[in-house]
Amino acid sequence: MKAEHINPFITSLKNAFQTMLNCEARRGKIQLKDGTEPKHEVSGVIGLSGKAVGTVVLSLSTPVALKAASTMLLVEATKVDDDVLDAVGELTNMVSGAAKAELEEFELMVSLPNVVTGKGHEVHFPSNVTPICVLFDTDWGELTLEVGLEPVPEPAAV
Amino acid sequence: MKAEHINPFITSLKNAFQTMLNCEARRGKIQLKDGTEPKHEVSGVIGLSGKAVGTVVLSLSTPVALKAASTMLLVEATKVDDDVLDAVGELTNMVSGAAKAELEEFELMVSLPNVVTGKGHEVHFPSNVTPICVLFDTDWGELTLEVGLEPVPEPAAV
Numbered sequence: 001m002k003a004e005h006i007n008p009f010i011t012s013l014k015n016a017f018q019t020m021l022n023c024e025a026r027r028g029k030i031q032l033k034d035g036t037e038p039k040h041e042v043s044g045v046i047g048l049s050g051k052a053v054g055t056v057v058l059s060l061s062t063p064v065a066l067k068a069a070s071t072m073l074l075v076e077a078t079k080v081d082d083d084v085l086d087a088v089g090e091l092t093n094m095v096s097g098a099a100k101a102e103l104e105e106f107e108l109m110v111s112l113p114n115v116v117t118g119k120g121h122e123v124h125f126p127s128n129v130t131p132i133c134v135l136f137d138t139d140w141g142e143l144t145l146e147v148g149l150e151p152v153p154e155p156a157a158v
Numbered sequence: 159m160k161a162e163h164i165n166p167f168i169t170s171l172k173n174a175f176q177t178m179l180n181c182e183a184r185r186g187k188i189q190l191k192d193g194t195e196p197k198h199e200v201s202g203v204i205g206l207s208g209k210a211v212g213t214v215v216l217s218l219s220t221p222v223a224l225k226a227a228s229t230m231l232l233v234e235a236t237k238v239d240d241d242v243l244d245a246v247g248e249l250t251n252m253v254s255g256a257a258k259a260e261l262e263e264f265e266l267m268v269s270l271p272n273v274v275t276g277k278g279h280e281v282h283f284p285s286n287v288t289p290i291c292v293l294f295d296t297d298w299g300e301l302t303l304e305v306g307l308e309p310v311p312e313p314a315a316v
Contacts, residue, residue: 120277
């Protein structure tokens, strides 16, 4: 994955947190995903396809998931229930949707958002893809954004 | 999701196991995913997009993941390492790829396959989608196939 392709995702994450959640997401370290990145408890996962294929993983610590969902649902969420999972999926969808508009050369479409739970879970990418992992801090807690995106080779002209 | 749309995925799973792994996958119960379905340790996840959006989750018990990877890699796999994860991702990709060819009305494209690990992990779908869960048994152990697929509304003519 080219480093420049991560920028639309960083911008859309910051924008989504600012405008929808009224919460500043402060960018920390950017690194290749290599197993040393923080693991959080709730991960939104969405597939991208088009002239590139990829995946966006938005991984939230439980407090961030609960606060984000509470803000979106206008109801205090105290545990990770179906409404919170839907809110995390929708947040992942919004971050991916805004970013794909900035990467129009790839004509990306997004799949359904899924949300993975389970303490210590890990979302692995294919080993021939080098996903980029961006750490964020907020007043609610930590989150990470992971994006792997690989151009699809053009089919040979017929 | 319409019940008839699960059939291409069931067929492609059985074919992939038979032809590539020389292993019979015997279909068991088909149910709506409602939280009562079995949870396995290694889940391949792939996004679908096009005139429908969806996700395919192929969830394998550890023995099935190891035996499948050993057969694909021609090397005995004894733990879930990167090679096994890649094999599970590739298997998920093949099942999805063969099924999408049978669902040509949706012009589906697949995203990257990701593989989720972690004991007790769960892959949730959006609550407005009703994924179908199909249980399989093999001589290596159990697996489940979960597919959620929803048509995208046609945009209004301009």
